[in-house]
Amino acid sequence: MSTETTRGHSYDGIHEFDNRLPNWWLWTFYLAILFSVVYWVHFHTLGTGNLPGEAYVAEQKAAAERLAAQMASNPVTEEMLLKLAKEPAFVGEGRKIFEDMTKCALCHRANGAAAVVGGVPAIGPNLTDGHWIYGGKPMDVYTTILKGRGPDAKIGSAGGMQAWESFGQDFVLKATAFVLSIKNTNVPDGKAPEPYAKKE
Ligand code: HEC
Structure with missing residues (x-):
């Protein structure tokens, strides 16, 4: 050539x-x-x-729909939540969600004890004690995280707990499992119970 x-x-x-x-x-x-x-x-x-970005969104949507369908045939119950709270892998996923400073840790601190740090009290209540504003039973905790809470004039609560439903069922179940796993662990130096919280 x-x-x-x-x-x-x-x-x-x-x-x-x-x-x-x-x-x-x-x-x-x-x-x-x-x-x-x-x-x-x-x-x-x-x-x-479908461009890669759109394909990804479509896949995520399909996965969420599959999970939702699974949940629909498998409604959330006390037993199911208690079981999930004993699954280390599931609780581990919940811990990651909880410790994220843009999520639960922002108001409850990474360990959930809502301690005063540098003189600044945490916004949310201590989740590691035996006092609960909206109930510490699995379904109560699940509903609190799913739908958000307060303010409630009947019990005199201040409100401020946002709803996490838009993050999806899976997210809420994992966060619930983690909260149930730290419940009653009484982490030292945690925030004192709010005056309107009840001992359980
Ligand atoms: C913007 C601040 C904020 C964030 C973020 C937040 N919370 Fe809360 N949370 C609160 C406040 C404030 C309350 C108490 C509301 C009241 O007193 O009416 C609360 C209450 C709760 C309760 C009920 C406690 C009880 O005594 O009944 C649970 C459970 C809870 N949060 C879990 C979570 C989880 C899990 C996340 C993350 C997915 C989260 N929170 C994120 C502020 C927050």
Whole structure:
């Protein structure tokens, strides 16, 4: 394939051959162009394909729907929550959620004891003691996390616990399992019970 034709220039006595590009190389080039046209038309002009971001969202949605369907045939009960609270892997997942400073730890501290740190009290109550505002039974805790709580004039509670339902059933179940696992562990130096909390 090489020819004796040169490009006609010379640098320090070095010449450059004027060879034709090999056919295999040209074909990868033509095919790449063809691919880009097909790709563009498929994804961007006709919109007949799911881009990776959209495909990911669709997969997540399908997974959430599968889980929701599972839950629908398997309603949340006290027994189920107690069982989940004894599954180390499940509680571990819940711990990760809880210790996230943008989630529960923001108001309850990472260990759930809501201790005063640097003179600043935690916003939320201590979840490791035996006092509960909205009840410490598994379904109470689950409902608190799912739907949020307060303020409630009847018991004089201040409110401020947000609903986490939008994070999905799985998230709420894991967080519930973790809270049940730290309940009554009475972590030292935890926050004193709120005046409107009841001993259980
Ligand atoms: C923005 C602050 C904030 C965040 C974030 C937050 N909480 Fe709370 N939480 C509160 C407050 C405040 C209360 C008490 C509400 C009241 O007194 O009416 C509370 C109450 C609770 C209770 C009920 C305690 C009782 O005595 O009945 C549970 C359980 C709880 N939170 C769990 C969680 C979990 C799990 C998360 C993370 C998924 C979380 N919280 C995130 C502020 C927060």
